[in-house]
Amino acid sequence: MSAPPVRWAFVGASTWASRYLIPAVRAQPDAIGVGAFSSSRERGEEFAASNGLEKAYASLAELLADDAVDAVYISTTNDLHAPQTIAAAAAGKHVLCEKPLALTLADALRMREACEAAGVVFATDHHLRAAPTLVAMRELIAAGEIGELVAGRVFHARLLLEELRTWRLERPEAGGGVVLDITVHDADAVRFLFDDEVAEVTAMSANQGLAGAGIEDSVMGVMRLRGGQLVSFHDAFTVPHAGTGVEVHGSEGSLIGRDLLMPDPVGEVLLRRGDELEEVAIADRRPIYEEVVRRFDAAVRGAGEPLASGADGIASLAVAIAALESSRTGRAVKI
Numbered sequence: 388m389s390a391p392p393v394r395w396a397f398v399g400a401s402t403w404a405s406r407y408l409i410p411a412v413r414a415q416p417d418a419i420g421v422g423a424f425s426s427s428r429e430r431g432e433e434f435a436a437s438n439g440l441e442k443a444y445a446s447l448a449e450l451l452a453d454d455a456v457d458a459v460y461i462s463t464t465n466d467l468h469a470p471q472t473i474a475a476a477a478a479g480k481h482v483l484c485e486k487p488l489a490l491t492l493a494d495a496l497r498m499r500e501a502c503e504a505a506g507v508v509f510a511t512d513h514h515l516r517a518a519p520t521l522v523a524m525r526e527l528i529a530a531g532e533i534g535e536l537v538a539g540r541v542f543h544a545r546l547l548l549e550e551l552r553t554w555r556l557e558r559p560e561a562g563g564g565v566v567l568d569i570t571v572h573d574a575d576a577v578r579f580l581f582d583d584e585v586a587e588v589t590a591m592s593a594n595q596g597l598a599g600a601g602i603e604d605s606v607m608g609v610m611r612l613r614g615g616q617l618v619s620f621h622d623a624f625t626v627p628h629a630g631t632g633v634e635v636h637g638s639e640g641s642l643i644g645r646d647l648l649m650p651d652p653v654g655e656v657l658l659r660r661g662d663e664l665e666e667v668a669i670a671d672r673r674p675i676y677e678e679v680v681r682r683f684d685a686a687v688r689g690a691g692e693p694l695a696s697g698a699d700g701i702a703s704l705a706v707a708i709a710a711l712e713s714s715r716t717g718r719a720v721k722i
Contacts (some may be wrong), residue, residue, distance in 0.1 A: 393418045393481075393684045396456040398447065398471055399463035400425035400434035402550050403485070407514075407650055408460050409438050411676035418684050424450045426463075447471060451478035458508075458687060461485060464554050465562025469494035472509070476501040481508040481687050483679075486571045487707055488700040490562050495704050499697040508686045510693035511700030513575040517678035519669050520647040520654045524635060525580055527642060527667070532658065534639030536581060538616055541573045542632050543648050544605070544623035547597065556598040556624070564602045566592065566707050566714075569622040572648065574706035575699060577610060577618050580635055585706045587611040587721045592714035595625045608710055611719075642667075650675060 395412050397404045400423060412418045422442025425431030435443035444450040450459070451474060458481040461471050469489040472482050482502060488495040488511060502509035515521055527533065547555065555563045574585060590608030598604035605623040612618065631648035634641060640660040647654025652672040658665045682694040709720040 390417060390688055393687050394421045394455055394457045395419065396421050396442075396444070396450050396453070396459050396480075397423040397434075397440070398450065398459050398461045398475075400427070400430045401462035403650075404460060404462050405434065405438050407676040408462070408680070409440075411674065411680040413439075414674070414677050415680055415684060418680060421453070421456055422450065447474065451475060451480060456480060458483065458683070460512075462512075464558070465567055466490055466560060469498050472498045473501040476505040476507050476509070479505060479507060481683075483510045483512055483683050483693070484700070485512045486575075486700060487562065487567045487704045488697070489704065490567075492701065492705055492708060495697075495701045499701065502697060508683065508693060509697035510683055510686070511575075511695045511697060511703070512679065513572065513579075513695035513699060513703065514650060514675050514679050515572055515576050515648060516579050516694050517675045517682075518647060518649075518654075519652050519672050519675075520644050520656050521576060521579065521633070523656055523667055523669055524633070524642045524644060527658070528580060528635060528637070529582075532640060533635065533637030533642055536614070536616055536635065536637050538636045539577060539581065539618035540632075540634040541576060541618065541620040541648075542629060543569050543573055544621050544626035544629050545631065546627040547604075547624035552597075556602060556604070559601050564598065564711075565604050565622050565624050566590075566606050566711050568624075570606060570608075570620065570710050571703040571707045573620045573622060574610070574703040575695060576633060576648070577612070578699070578702060580633070581612055581614070581616065581618075583612045583614050583616075584702065585610045585709075585722055586613045587719050588706055588709040588713055589719040590710040590713040592711075595623075597625050603714065606710060606714065608713065610706065
């Protein structure tokens with residue numbers, strides 16, 4: 388007999404939930420979407436109806452009390468992630484939480500402890516681990532194709548989409564700003580590719596006029612890994628034409644990824660050795676979020692681990708917090 392489906396509910400009527408997570412759940416043969424909760428009852432009802440969900444919950448408590456829900460995807464503002472995850476764990480629900488996990492490491496650790504105590508799966512939505520381009524780069528690095536790793540570069544500076552120009556630009560108390568939104572992704576991508584932890588961060592941030600007062604919409608900096616490599620990063624909400632990319636440089640070659648830090652399976656990877664430049668074949672460009680949900684559902688059934696764990700989310704949050712501290716103090720911050 389086949390296992391019963393993993394039944395999902397969505398906490399937060401977000402663009403990301405409707406555009407990526409709900410279609411990814413729907414694409415699984417053993418998962419279904421049940422309902423949604425929004426702080427606005429009207430928005431929640433509209434969201435559920437437009438996404439083909441049966442239920443629009445009047446409160447988070449009502450959602451968490453529903454025995455028809457096994458797992459929740461949390462995509463509310465960053466300040467709500469911790470209390471909502473802890474409440475979900477107490478109700479026995481598995482949790483896939485958007486990055487950053489929280490505004491502080493203490494809250495992120497409390498989230499992990501609550502999920503461990505409840506025996507539920509706790510995962511972070513670091514979807515770039517499923518990007519076929521990054522997966523190809525990681526496999527080539529692991530195979531020794533570029534030799535000993537020397538350095539890296541991440542550029543994740545784009546123009547923030549119009550539909551996302553809300554609390555990210557207006558509410559520092561909710562965790563707005565580019566560092567908690569984008570630099571956390573850089574940190575996880577670097578950890579994923581280098582298979583190492585970030586030991587120290589130096590950063591400078593700026594407000595270039597898109598975000599409100601007191602909120603950074605651009606940041607540049609350098610991560611020092613435990614292995615000694617330096618990785619530069621540039622993240623912004625204000626750069627319309629740069630594209631995104633990741634470069635990993637080794638003693639025997641370099642991997643150059645372009646236009647790949649996206650929620651869709653796009654972009655290209657080039658392998659450079661001296662003057663020779665070779666395009667890396669990307670065999671499987673399946674939708675990224677389908678892999679996120681597939682791995683999560685498997686973990687719920689006890690068959691493996693989620694794509695990015697709570698521990699991964701804590702590590703990336705530590706890098707982002709260090710970058711914010713460095714930009715405020717003008718000093719390198721050790722993790």
